[in-house]
Amino acid sequence: MPDRIATTVDGRSLTLTHLDKVWWPETGYTKGQALDYYAKVAPVLLPHVAGRAATFIRFPDGVDGGTRFYGKHVPPGAPDWVSTIEVTGRDESRRQVDVDSLAALMWAANLAAIEIHVPQWSSDPDGHDRLVLDLDPGPGAGMTQCREVALQARDLLAADGLTCLAKTSGSKGLHLYAAIEPTPERDIVAYAKALAVRLETEHPDLVVHKMAKSLRADHVFVDWSQNSSAKTTAAPYTLRAQSTPTVSTPVGWDEIDSDAELSFGPDDVLARVERDGDLLAPLLKKKTTGRLP
Missing domain, CATH: 3.90.920.10 (DNA primase, PRIM domain)
Known part of the structure; x- marks a missing residue:
């Protein structure tokens, strides 16, 4: 070439x-x-x-x-x-x-x-239009535990009127999203943190909401801080710099609520898009946009 x-x-x-x-x-x-x-x-x-x-x-x-x-x-x-x-x-x-x-x-x-x-905002750093939770497994935990936390978080978000969508991080964990009406940073950060704390309270053997590595063994860290205006999250469909080429890939809840493989390379993703389209497309539609309670 x-x-x-x-x-x-x-x-x-x-x-x-x-x-x-x-x-x-x-x-x-x-x-x-x-x-x-x-x-x-x-x-x-x-x-x-x-x-x-x-x-x-x-x-x-x-x-x-x-x-x-x-x-x-x-x-x-x-x-x-x-x-x-x-x-x-x-x-x-x-x-x-x-x-x-x-x-x-x-x-x-x-x-x-x-x-x-x-970031989780477009035109206005203080007008977030997405909520994100980064589910990051600590030592001794893995995708199995991330699946459990994802399902629990989905149900809590649904109870608050928010539609939750998921993708792989392209590394070890999962990213959960919900489209929201433009919301000030302080409000979305407070909501996301409260949700992570609630998950930890209800599932103390599975979830931690603090980043300290000493707390994370055998747990999933629910990183709510990525809702800060200054922070960013790996974009849907981006390649990731792992040892092999992986992609941060949208996945369906049927895949999460199963033992399906949740690691995808570029060719896998292109085949999935050809077959299923964009599983995160609802994130872009107003009819799935919710308001924080």
């Missing part, structure tokens, strides 16, 4: 480079294969990230290369056609990339942005 390929994506000129470079040495999965995955999954990925300030985790030498960049700012040399969002934080104002098109996605992936993370 040529070292450089000049192409046009959505009318934008791009030069894709080093497509034969191996990004996942354990499997031989290359940069070119990763870009091909992103191009094919874009129709379902883009609606979940467009309009949200993207954070990229870049691995120029692949997942085992030792070089890793965690970037919120727009990378130097970004084309002027790349959309950006101005974010005002507690200590600074900055511009971040808005991955709102296939061209922007391919440009970012070509910069070795293996992972794309986004």
